[in-house]
Amino acid sequence: MATFFNVFYLIINIGTLLAVTVLVYIQDKVGRSWGYGICSGFMLLAAFVFVSGTKSIGTRRPREAL
Numbered sequence: 001m002a003t004f005f006n007v008f009y010l011i012i013n014i015g016t017l018l019a020v021t022v023l024v025y026i027q028d029k030v031g032r033s034w035g036y037g038i039c040s041g042f043m044l045l046a047a048f049v050f051v052s053g054t055k056s057i058g059t060r061r062p063r064e065a066l
Helices: 002-029 032-057
Strands: none
Touching: 002 032
């Protein structure tokens, strides 16, 4: 569980770094529509990965108290 949160936190920080450097550069040099389009594409990809992974997690019924 600790490894998951370490990787999760690392990915969030890498995403923030890319957003304030690469995407700002793309918005300044290419155009704002490209910058927003890239962000929108990655948000759709993240939503797809999230929805496709929810079935593999599964749920369990809570145990009855003894």
